[in-house]
Amino acid sequence: MTRTRKASSLISVFTVTAMALLPWQSASAEPDPRHGIAMHGAPQYTEGFPHFDYVNPEAPKGGILRMAVVANGFDTFNPFVIRGVAAAGINAYLYDTLMEPSADEPFSAYGLIAESIETPEDRSYVTFHLRDEARFHDGESITAEDVKFSFDALTTKGHPFYRNYYADVTEVIVEDEQTIRFEFGETNNRELPLILGQLPVLPSHYWENREFGDNGLTPPVGSGPYRISDFEAGRSITFKRVKDYWARNIGVRKGRYNFDEIRYDYYKDDTVALESFRAGNFDFRVESSAKNWATAYTGNQFDSGKAKTEAIEHGRPAGMQxxxxxxxxxxxxxxxxxxxxxxxxxxxxxxxxxxxxxxxxxxxxxxxxxxxxxxxxxxxxxxxxxxxxxxxxxxxxxxxxxxxxxxxxxxxxxxxxxxxxxxxxxxxxxxxxxxxxxxxxxxxxxxxxxxxxxxxxxxxxxxxxxxxxxxxxxxxxxxxxxxxxxxxxxxxxxxxxxxxxxxxxxxxxxxxxxxxxxxxxxxxxxxxxxxxxxxxxxxxxxxxxxxxxxxxxxxxxxxxxxxxxxxxxxxxLPKDRIAYWSFLQRPETVPKNGVDINNWWVKSTDQ
Missing domain, CATH: 3.10.105.10 (Dipeptide-binding Protein; Domain 3)
Known part of the structure; x- marks a missing residue:
């Protein structure tokens, strides 16, 4: 699996799995809490790591990133149900997950909302211990009850994907306010501890008096690095960085999500979107057309270096088109x-x-x-x-x-x-x-x-x-x-x-x-x-x-x-073809999974 993350697509998916026990531990021993897990073997990053190797931890915060979406608009801020077309960026910016994957390993993840994870050698269950400091945007603490609510809502009222993805979970147990355990029963599904780490955590108090499938265009409460600040129905949406974001200094977030604002404008035609980029109306574009790549990125803005193009090799599976x-x-x-x-x-x-x-x-x-x-x-x-x-x-x-x-x-x-x-x-x-x-x-x-x-x-x-x-x-x-x-x-x-x-x-x-x-x-x-x-x-x-x-x-x-x-x-094509305006800057290291705009930043004026 998947965010290709696995799936790309309409629902983004990435996979993670439990770290093997050390040689001196027996199968019956109670597992120790771990900071991260890998599908096979041990995770690359050790406990307390300051940041991922492929980010710039000193990247300045600030500026606006303008993006384009070629689609016929949106009609909901709920990306978790089958009804409607969700606005761009909701999954990426509004909701945190229990754990965060790295982009330079086959399949490892590290604590985000969850400070640590426990799973035995047979992976028959997993326990997550939540961080005390984890908060929703309205200041409410993120609790084990919120995690259980999220699992139940997604698997019973959400997109059918979630029912399939978590089909082998047999029981969810809230052990205390900050501890939740998932039982798996009779299964050899070794991936389950990891993909549960991908679970987006939703605020149960927000949904208490709302129908989960009918959110429409009411901006919901999240816990991620951005919140919705403005939108024009079907035409644009703007996310504003949460400056007191609870996870800003955690290793999986350091050096990432650097723009003060991220705005998506919708275009019904890709040709119009391309010309809008060339005119400077948005800042970053991933090019999918070979013809455009060969012929369209020319002119004074490219000759002068104000706009740039790069074809950057990646090592992620290409899948099947x-x-x-x-x-x-x-x-x-x-x-x-x-x-x-x-x-x-x-x-x-x-x-x-x-x-x-x-x-x-x-x-x-x-x-x-x-x-x-x-x-x-x-x-x-x-x-x-x-x-x-x-x-x-x-x-x-x-x-x-x-x-x-x-x-x-x-x-x-x-x-x-x-x-x-x-x-x-x-x-x-x-x-x-x-x-x-x-x-x-x-x-x-x-x-x-x-x-x-x-x-x-x-x-x-x-x-x-x-x-x-x-x-x-x-x-x-x-x-x-x-x-x-x-x-x-x-x-x-x-x-x-x-x-x-x-x-x-x-x-x-x-x-x-x-x-x-x-x-x-x-x-x-x-x-x-x-x-x-x-x-x-x-x-x-x-x-x-x-x-x-x-x-x-x-x-x-x-x-x-x-x-x-x-x-x-x-x-x-084993490359990411990107075009961008030169005030944007990226880290020198590109991970195996390729270019990620969420690791970029706006150059400071003295650069």
Whole structure:
């Protein structure tokens, strides 16, 4: 999992797990309180560390950061429920969590609201001891009752994600005002102590006379480094730094959250947003378009150094961006059809003609990491897959998955021939130029749903190639809010989807692939994956006892998903492409997870 943090996306997620006991401790010994935990082994930072290595602890506070959001507005300040579209920044700035992850380790976290954590060797429970000084913005202390309220609200009234994420928690016990214990029952879910550290803590007294799902645009009470100071419904939101923020001197916060104000302005069109950045109307931009990166960042402001661009390498998993097929729809129920469609996507042409050769083809759900499968399964990975041999396609064991390539003299032509063969095997044939089901005469037709107009230049050539096969494809461009609602309802045939991953996958994999989420509206099982083998592999990933075993189990899961042909992989870039105005300054060290604007600051006038 996840904040890719794991998930990026619509709900940000990051994973953390309990630190192993020292060699002299027995399994039955009562665990000692620890300042931090790691998924496997010991955390990198020792108790009492002053700050993370990748921040500037002397960064000055002050100034305003102006950001842009390309979306069709917002209608709620509650990001924890499935209803509505939440304003940008709420999760990042308004609410603190029990623990805080580091950005330069595979999966470790350190106390924030929780001063310390206790968990036994078998990780059958976890106890958090809260800091006495932890406060909400209204001055009320953060207590164990607030933590319990938050867990209960999120898992019963919140987004379905939370029910899946914390599904193995069997009991929540408030031991005293500052101590809370989570029991896990019979489970090998070693990640649970860590992902509970990600729990955002909400004020129970604020919600006492309010309905949790109906917050709307009433600014809520939080505990984080910023509070909402101003907003214009659907158009902008401004966060103001809490100058007496209770955690400002704790190691996980030192040198971070340096801007006095952070403002988000909403734009309905990315082209307009880009021109607004060039005009100096906002300050920092992450560029997602290869064409823009190659052509748009020119002019006097860039020549003079007033505005800057950087492509900064990162080491985080790239995950999977792809054309995702909704297998709940009959048209995509046959894996041979799904595989055939992949042969019509010409990545090599798109990379050369649209992307200025900037991208690399994605070939794994865990791309750009050691978790990605490759070659044929062997050794421990083969041992994991062997019990499922009779339930899996032979290709899982006999073929190295690679997305179809058009490299070579007659690449696309040969690929379309392969697609025709697969479609014939699946019971289709061409009649009067139309691909139809042999038995019924029903045409092979579907819609591609997108919300970014710039993606039309990628989708339309793909559509044209499919039409050469006699497949009727329509492209539907909708606004962001409609797109989100249709995703939540699984109301699409094919869409472009990004599935982010972290360096330590775990409980969030249920949300992506487990059959229990096929019909759960709002889940991230976008493709409708419904496989007993995938379910078991997801459970194995969650229960991995060591880092080495986690890698093997994740590779096995990756391989089975790839040979299920649920997606047509797109591309990735192991760099953050950023543009910013020169009054912003960043730390010299960039962590493995890449650029984080919350570690930046405004240059002082004497610099």
């Amino acid at each position: 792809a054309f995702a097929m909704n297998t709940r729809r009959q048209v995509f129920s046959d894996p041979r059809v799904r595989e055939a469609l992949a042969y019509a996507f010409d990545f090599e042409w798109a990379n050369k003609n649209l992307f200025f050769g900037q991208y690399t083809r994605t070939s794994s759900y865990f791309e750009n990491s050691e978790l990605a499968s490759s070659g044929l399964p062997e050794g421990r990975e083969l041992e994991i897959l062997e019990p499922y041999r009779d339930q899996l396609p032979e290709d899982v064991f006999n073929e190295d998955y690679q997305p179809p390539s058009t490299a070579g003299k007659s690449g696309l032509r040969d690929n379309l021939r392969t697609a025709l063969t697969l479609l014939r095997d699946a019971g289709y044939e061409v009649r009067d130029g139309t691909m139809v089901k042999r038995e019924t005469g029903d045409p092979l037709a579907f819609e591609i749903l997108i919300f970014q107009k710039t993606f039309e230049r990628v989708v339309l050539p793909f559509k044209n190639n499919l039409e050469r096969l006699g497949i009727d494809v329509s492209v539907r461009l909708v606004d962001t809010n409609q797109y989100i609602q249709r995703l939540r309802e699984f109301d699409y045939d094919m869409t472009v989807q990004g599935i982010g991953q972290s360096d330590s996958p775990g409980n969030e994999q249920r949300e992506y692939w487990h059959s229990s989420n096929v019909d759960v509206k709002g889940s991230r099982n976008y493709m409708g994956v419904n496989s007993p083998v995938v379910d078991e592999l997801v459970n194995l990933v969650i229960q991995a006892p060591t880092r080495e075993e986690l890698v093997y189990r994740t590779r096995a899961l990756d391989r089975v998903l790839l040979h299920g042909h649920y997606v047509i992989p797109n591309w990735y």
